[in-house]
Amino acid sequence: MTPQAQFFVTAPVAAGREGELRRLLDGMNAAPGHARTDNPLVPFFAFDTIHFARFVIVDDQTLDDTTAYGGPRVSHPPALAFAGEVDGDLDTFFAQAAAHAAPGLRALFGCCQDGPGGGDLAAWLRAHHVPAAASYVNWVGRTVRRVREDAALFEAVQGHLARDRASFEGQPAPAVHLRLRQRVWEDVAAGRLVLTPDAPTPLDWRLRRLAHAVGVPLLLLLASPLLLPLAVAGALQLRRAEQTDPEICPRTPPEHVARLAAVEDFDVTNSFTAMGSLKPGLTRRWATVALLGAIDFAARHVFTTGRLARVRSIHFARWVFLDDRTRVIFLSNYDGSLESYMDDFINKVGFGLNLSFCHGIGYPRTTWLIGGGSSDERKFKEYLRRHQIPTQVWYRAYPGLTAVDLERHARVRRGLEAAQLGGDEARAWVELL
Amino acid sequence: MTPPAIDYRDLQGVVRFGYKHLHAARYVLARVREREAARAWLREAPVTAAEYSLPPPDDALQVALTAPGLDALGVAAAVRDAFSPEFLSGMTDANRSRRLGDVGANDPASWQWGGASRAPHVLLMVFAHRGALDAVAARHTGSAFSQAFTITHTLETSDLDGVEPFGFADGISQPWIDWAQGTAPASRALDYSNLSALGEYVLGYPNEYAKCTDRPLVPADAASALLPDALDAPGQKDVGRNGSYLVFRQLGQDVRRFWQFVHGAAGGDLAAAERLAAVFVGRTRAGDPLVPLSARPVPGTPDEQAAQNHFTFDGDPRGVACPFGSHIRRSNPRNTDYPERPAGLTKLLAAFGASSKGFRDDLISAVRFHRILRRGREYGPPLDPADALAPASATEPERGLHFIALNANIGRQFEFLQNAWLANTTFADLRGETDPLIGTREPTPGCPASGAFTRPRHGAPADRVNGLPQFVTVKGGEYFFLPGLRALRYLAGGTS
Numbered sequence: 001m002t003p004q005a006q007f008f009v010t011a012p013v014a015a016g017r018e019g020e021l022r023r024l025l026d027g028m029n030a031a032p033g034h035a036r037t038d039n040p041l042v043p044f045f046a047f048d049t050i051h052f053a054r055f056v057i058v059d060d061q062t063l064d065d066t067t068a069y070g071g072p073r074v075s076h077p078p079a080l081a082f083a084g085e086v087d088g089d090l091d092t093f094f095a096q097a098a099a100h101a102a103p104g105l106r107a108l109f110g111c112c113q114d115g116p117g118g119g120d121l122a123a124w125l126r127a128h129h130v131p132a133a134a135s136y137v138n139w140v141g142r143t144v145r146r147v148r149e150d151a152a153l154f155e156a157v158q159g160h161l162a163r164d165r166a167s168f169e170g171q172p173a174p175a176v177h178l179r180l181r182q183r184v185w186e187d188v189a190a191g192r193l194v195l196t197p198d199a200p201t202p203l204d205w206r207l208r209r210l211a212h213a214v215g216v217p218l219l220l221l222l223a224s225p226l227l228l229p230l231a232v233a234g235a236l237q238l239r240r241a242e243q244t245d246p247e248i249c250p251r252t253p254p255e256h257v258a259r260l261a262a263v264e265d266f267d268v269t270n271s272f273t274a275m276g277s278l279k280p281g282l283t284r285r286w287a288t289v290a291l292l293g294a295i296d297f298a299a300r301h302v303f304t305t306g307r308l309a310r311v312r313s314i315h316f317a318r319w320v321f322l323d324d325r326t327r328v329i330f331l332s333n334y335d336g337s338l339e340s341y342m343d344d345f346i347n348k349v350g351f352g353l354n355l356s357f358c359h360g361i362g363y364p365r366t367t368w369l370i371g372g373g374s375s376d377e378r379k380f381k382e383y384l385r386r387h388q389i390p391t392q393v394w395y396r397a398y399p400g401l402t403a404v405d406l407e408r409h410a411r412v413r414r415g416l417e418a419a420q421l422g423g424d425e426a427r428a429w430v431e432l433l
Numbered sequence: 434m435t436p437p438a439i440d441y442r443d444l445q446g447v448v449r450f451g452y453k454h455l456h457a458a459r460y461v462l463a464r465v466r467e468r469e470a471a472r473a474w475l476r477e478a479p480v481t482a483a484e485y486s487l488p489p490p491d492d493a494l495q496v497a498l499t500a501p502g503l504d505a506l507g508v509a510a511a512v513r514d515a516f517s518p519e520f521l522s523g524m525t526d527a528n529r530s531r532r533l534g535d536v537g538a539n540d541p542a543s544w545q546w547g548g549a550s551r552a553p554h555v556l557l558m559v560f561a562h563r564g565a566l567d568a569v570a571a572r573h574t575g576s577a578f579s580q581a582f583t584i585t586h587t588l589e590t591s592d593l594d595g596v597e598p599f600g601f602a603d604g605i606s607q608p609w610i611d612w613a614q615g616t617a618p619a620s621r622a623l624d625y626s627n628l629s630a631l632g633e634y635v636l637g638y639p640n641e642y643a644k645c646t647d648r649p650l651v652p653a654d655a656a657s658a659l660l661p662d663a664l665d666a667p668g669q670k671d672v673g674r675n676g677s678y679l680v681f682r683q684l685g686q687d688v689r690r691f692w693q694f695v696h697g698a699a700g701g702d703l704a705a706a707e708r709l710a711a712v713f714v715g716r717t718r719a720g721d722p723l724v725p726l727s728a729r730p731v732p733g734t735p736d737e738q739a740a741q742n743h744f745t746f747d748g749d750p751r752g753v754a755c756p757f758g759s760h761i762r763r764s765n766p767r768n769t770d771y772p773e774r775p776a777g778l779t780k781l782l783a784a785f786g787a788s789s790k791g792f793r794d795d796l797i798s799a800v801r802f803h804r805i806l807r808r809g810r811e812y813g814p815p816l817d818p819a820d821a822l823a824p825a826s827a828t829e830p831e832r833g834l835h836f837i838a839l840n841a842n843i844g845r846q847f848e849f850l851q852n853a854w855l856a857n858t859t860f861a862d863l864r865g866e867t868d869p870l871i872g873t874r875e876p877t878p879g880c881p882a883s884g885a886f887t888r889p890r891h892g893a894p895a896d897r898v899n900g901l902p903q904f905v906t907v908k909g910g911e912y913f914f915l916p917g918l919r920a921l922r923y924l925a926g927g928t929s
Contacts, residue, residue, distance in 0.1 A: 161894050173892045251514075254522060261528035268859050268877065303786070310786040310795055337532050339844050340798065340853035347770060347799050351784070377642050377845070400877065402859045404796065411792060426892075431751060432792065433894035 001141035001201040002087045004051070007094075008320050008331075009128045010058065010081040011112035018057070018078060021111035025055050025392040033263025035395040041104030044395045047096060051144055052271070052316060052333045053084030055108070055393040060275050060327065061256070062387055065361045068246050071280050076323065080112055083331055084395075085316045087143040089202075090129065091122075098122040133289065133328070134296035134356070135318035140304040141198070142406065144397045149194055150409035151401060156184065156193055157412060161433060173426035181416050195413070213301045216293075231290075234283045239368060245279060248362025249379040252386045260388055265337050268402050269315065271394045272338070274387040275322075275329040276360040285325050287369075288359040292319050295356055306407050310348040313341065315403055319356065328360065335402040342381055350374045360387070408432055436614045436639050437664060439631065441483040443675040443917040447495045447558060448635060448839055449483040449610075451808050455493060456592040457566035458810050460681075460835060461574060462546060462553035463582035465505035470581035472506055475555075475925035479573075480918055492569040495558040496921060497679045497913035499523070502554030508924050512672060515649035519843035520678055520912045525549055532848065534856035534867065537875045539907040545683065546586045546909035553585055556681065556913050563592070586909075588683065588835055590810035598686045598811055598832040599710070599870070599904075600818050602720030605741050606765060608804045609733030610634055618643060621732075621801050622770040625745045628733030633846065634806050634839050637664055637674030641801050646842040648673020659919050659929055672924070675917030677839045680805070680847045682910035684871065685833040686813075691870075691904045692821035698898050703819060709898070710818075712888060713869040715759030716741070723755040724748060750793065752889045757861040760870045763854045770799045796861050803849045805838040833908070843912060858883045871905040 013021055026032075028039040035053075037045040044050060059078035067073055082105070086093045097105060098121040105125070109115045116124035160183045161168060168176050187193040220227065264270050278288060299308065308314050317332035334341045345353055354373035358366045364380050366373040374380040398406075415421060415429035446452065465471040481493035498506070500521045503513045514521065522529065525541040525548040535541055541548045561569040574584065597603040608629035618630050618641045632640030636648040650669040651657045660670035692706065695713070699705035711717045726743045734742045745767040749755055755762050772795050775783040786795075813832030840846035854860055855868040858877045866885040867873060874884040884901040916924060 168894065176894065251518065254518065257518065258526075258528065264528065265531050307786045309784065312796065335859065336857070337852055339532075339849055343802060343845060343849065343853075344798055347802060348795075349784075375642055376644055378644065378647060378842075381844075402864075404859070404862055405864060408792065408862065430892060430894050431889060 002143050002199050003141060003202070003205050004085055004087055004137045004143075004316075005090045005093065006083070006085050006132055006135050006137075006316065006318055007090055007125075008081060008083045008130045008132065008318075009109075009125050010079050010130060010322075011109055011114065011128050012077045012079045013057070013111055014113045014115075015077070017111040021080060021108065022057070022392070024108055024111070025057075028055070028393045031266065033391060033394055034266060035393045037395065039104075041108060042097075042101040043104075044397075046100045047086075049087040049093065049096070049144055050395065051085040051087075051147075051397050053082070053395045054271055054273070054331070054391045056081045056083065056273050056331075056389065056391050058275065058322075058329060059389065060277070060387075061389070062248075062276055062362070065248050066277050066280070068248060069280050069361055074277075074326075076327075077113075080108065081329075082108070085137070085333075087145075089205075091126065094122040094125040094129075097125060130320050130322070132296070132318040132320050134292040134299065136295075136299040136303065136308050136314060136316065138308075138315050138403050139306055139406065139410070140300075141201075142410065145196060146198070147398050147401070147406055147409075149196060150406070150413050151398065153184065153193055153195065153416070154409045154412050156187055157416075157433060160184075172423075173430045174421055174423060176430050177415065177421050177426045181419075184416055195417075209300065212297075216297060234287055235368075237283050238287060241279070241281075241284070242358070242366050242369065245365070246362065247364055247379065249364055249382045249386070252382055257385060259390055260385070261338075263390065263394070267396065267399050269333055269335050269396055269399070270338065270341075271391045272332045272334060272341070273329065273389050273391050274384060275327060275389060276362070276387045277327050278325070278359050279361050284359055288328070289325065291355050291359075291369075295319075295352070306403065308349070309352060311344060312403060312407075313344060330357075333396070335404070338385075339381075342384060343377075346374045346377055346380065353380075436631070437661070439612055439614075439635070439638070440661070440675060441485070443661070443919055444483040444635065445495045445677075445915055445918070446481045446483045446490075446493055447808055448677055448806070448915070449612075450489075452489075452493050452560040454489055455491075455560035456563050457561045458590045459559045459566055459570055460588040460590070461557040461559065461570070461584055462555075462586040462588070463557070463578075463584045464554045465502065465581070466579075466583045467581055468505065468507055470577075471555075472925040474577055474581040475506070476922050476927040478921070480921065482918055491562060492565065493558075493560040494569075494573050495560075495915065497556040497558070497915040498924070499552050499554055499556075499911055499913055501552045503914075503924065505554045506924060507926075512649045512651060512924075515647070515672075516914060517647035517678065517843060519848065520914060523549065523552060524680075524682075524910045524912050529848070532852040532856075534851065534873045534875075535907055535910075537873055538903060539873055541907075541910075544907065544909045547681075547911040551585075552911055555582060556679070556911075588812065590812050590835060591814065593811045593815050596718075596811075596815075597834055598688050598813060598816065599691050599714075600688075600816075601710075601714050601716065601718050602741075603811075604807060605716070605720050605738060606761070608633070608806060609735070610806070611733075614638065618801070622799075623774045623776075624729070624732070625747075625767045625769050625800070626732040627742070629801065629804050633804060633841055634677055635674075636676045636678075636841050637661070637671045639664075640841060648676065656928055657923065659927070660923055661917075661919070672916075672920050674920070676920055677841065677915045678843050679913040679915040680836075680838040680840065680843060680910075681913060682836040683833065683908040684836050685831055685906045685908045687904050687906070688816045688832050689821045689823075689825050689829075690902060692818045694902060694904075696822055703822075707818065712756060712759060713886065715755045715761030722761070723759070725754075751891070752861075753891050756886070756888050758863055758866055758869060758886050760868055763860055763868050764850060765804070766797045766800055766854070768797055768800050770801070793862050798849075798853065803846055803854070805840045805846050805850060807836070807838055809835050809837040811835070831908075833905075839915065863887055866901075869901055872903070874901065874903050 030036040058081050313335040315333040320329050351370045354366050364376045559570045609627045630641045632638035649672040650663045657670040661674045663669040663671040695710045696706040699709045720741045869886050886898040888896040
């Protein structure tokens with residue numbers, strides 16, 4: 001199994017270069033916000049390991065919100081971020097990026113302060129990568145290659161069924177399975193289909209994962225005499241704060257909504273990028289670190305097969321700290337339109353939204369960090385839209401396929417790889433077709 | 434917050450009644466011609482309120498306004514801008530059209546009415562007994578009206594006796610508004626209920642989230658003294674209270690194309706065609722659901738509808754009896770916040786997704802947040818399925834539905850239903866298909882055509898009907914605000 005990794009390479013845009021950068025980014029697109037896969041700057045088609053990728057000009061429109069919390073007015077120059085989700089480890093990806101897209105990446109990041117210039121691009125990318133505080137992968141180990149093979153396999157099976165409808169009609173499910181399996185192996189033998197076996201899981205990844213799964217709870221347990229009182233004191237302090245922290249959820253200006261919506265809903269999947277400043281105070285900062293750490297832990301060890309708690313429409317998601325953990329940027333790729341994505345979230349995992357986002361300045365009022373918050377639906381939706389920023393260039397490796405499609409295809413393949421299915425298994429399997 | 438009791442005298446009657454006993458109806462779309470005259474007319478308009486009366490009224494007038502209408506009436510920007518964003522931007526914003534499926538043949542550019550530059554300002558809904566409509570309409574749209582407004586479109590309706598133009602009984606399932614606000618929304622989280630919070634349909638009252646939705650609140654002063662107090666903002670007056678957002682879409686129905694397609698797909702047999710059409714709809718032409726009635730009654734279903742409405746899809750998790758793609762299952766999946774009534778620790782685990790292992794588990798959002806009150810009427814003459822098999826005549830009349838929906842949050846209710854459920858090519862676990870009745874068949878990424886219909890079967894690959902043409906074309910539409918009676922006078926500059 002090949003694990004997935006997420007990269008977030010960022011650098012501040014050099015003074016006076018933003019216009020040029022935006023022109024370069026727009027030039028990569030087939031339609032506003034949507035990458036041409038063969039664009040000359042970053043020819044995404046040449047990578048067979050990128051699931052999703054995006055270029056975002058990281059420019060928070062809500063920076064002044066800090067003043068509502070008594071903080072100073074802060075300013076951050078806009079930054080360029082190149083973010084994406086890939087198969088395999090990041091060093092390999094950065095090397096590939098340097099091999100396939102060097103002129104483009106040098107030109108794009110050349111608009112940034114301390115760009116890569118003519119130096120070692122892979123090393124520069126690695127140095128400017130910011131690891132996520134928490135990240136979620138819909139299905140750990142499902143590679144782009146696998147997604148494409150599974151989709152082709154599913155279409156081939158549908159083709160066999162359609163062409164030879166009558167001969168499958170009335171057959172018991174195990175017989176249908178056997179016959180389709182035979183046809184598929186014929187396709188494979190003739191080279192019409194490719195079904196590559198999974199690569200072995202890298203040993204170091206397994207060890208690190210195991211160490212994380214065991215080590216983190218163990219450390220927490222050992223440190224609990226110290227951590228528990230701190231956690232209780234912190235929770236009480238945050239409880240007091242959350243009752244008076246100002247909410248900042250005004251109506252999002254229609255122009256901002258229009259700018260965002262203009263690149264949404266062209267595919268069954270959409271991208272989402274949002275950012276904001278954390279509420280002030282060390283307690284808040286460490287609470288955020290702890291809660292995002294908990295989400296990351298759950299995503300690495302529990303929610304690894306198609307479901308983030310009850311939500312099945314997220315391909316990838318992550319939270320990244322910026323600027324010494326004073327700001328957070330959230331990126332995701334999700335199925336459906338934003339309204340349904342937000343509704344699904346509020347109704348299914350409102351507690352998770354609150355725990356992960358309530359540290360942001362202006363979040364709708366929560367109760368003990370878990371209740372309230374997103375259940376004030378209108379405020380929550382305004383809050384998210386207000387903090388959302390446009391994604392300038394977005395690439396997806398498998399347009400038209402939802403996470404549920406991918407799961408169906410994978411189940412069909414798993415069934416075909418079994419030499420024989422029992423009655424119930426076979427019935428459930430043919431019902432996927 | 435203790436919700437105030439509903440004041441039926443301030444509510445337009447169509448929210449409560451639908452006026453089914455008034456068989457004739459006409460919708461008049463007009464633009465403001467002379468502002469002061471228009472304001473004066475609206476202040477004096479004899480709008481029918483929702484008070485119960487016996488005998489019921491012999492005719493009724495209802496009035497709704499668009500956002501451009503508010504501008505034309507000179508409503509202050511601060512008031513106007515506090516209405517919901519969907520209402521303000523209107524139905525035909527390009528990004529919205531993409532979500533609603535208003536593309537291709539449904540593109541607003543080819544609509545008969547509605548759309549940015551041609552938006553009506555005001556909608557009059559006139560209801561009367563058979564034969565009396567012209568007289569009633571003339572009473573309302575006489576010289577005072579024509580000085581104030583220019584009528585742009587008059588939309589006639591026809592009474593098909595509870596059947597929509599394709600020939601199916603319609604309007605059977607409606608949410609039952611909890612007028613008394615007597616049950617907590619949370620009680621509906623585990624069992625499918627037809628009961629729905631007042632605030633889902635009428636502004637200024639708590640909704641299923643126990644919150645009020647977007648509407649303007651104004652400071653209490655002499656001008657706003659006639660308005661009710663805002664429930665969730667002390668000292669403020671509520672322009673929205675007892676109002677609703679009204680979604681109007683004129684849906685042209687190609688009845689001949691529908692029956693001719695179904696007849697062909699069913700092998701040229703009319704009885705089989707009716708059975709296939711019933712699967713597209715999810716009910717027989719008489720309105721009987723394709724799944725058996727459930728043992729547990731569905732709260733909020735009036736007795737006279739029990740025989741056709743006491744059901745959920747819980748007993749049909751794979752969509753074998755009623756496919757996921759069937760119109761009634763897409764538009765009301767009859768599910769709950771949690772798929773399997775968990776309680777206690779199981780509920781906690783379910784919240785983390787522990788109970789969701791099956792492929793089709795938990796794919797559809799909870800229905801109680803996505804309901805609408807339908808108040809539309811048909812237009813055009815009836816056409817029997819058997820007669821529909823004949824080619825169209827040279828003077829074929831238009832047929833269809835003047836679809837009217839009331840809701841308090843257009844984005845979460847009407848638009849969600851339309852986008853995430855009806856127009857969605859990937860609803861539930863489907864792919865490459867939209868609603869068989871009202872969907873467009875436009876290509877989507879990764880899917881060159883969306884004209885399939887999937888019929889799951891037990892222990893066998895699903896059956897598919899392919900090549901469905903588009904049967905319904907959007908001909909016009911707009912978002913309106915249906916104000917409370919006092920709010921209407923306020924918006925028209927009245928102070929009492």
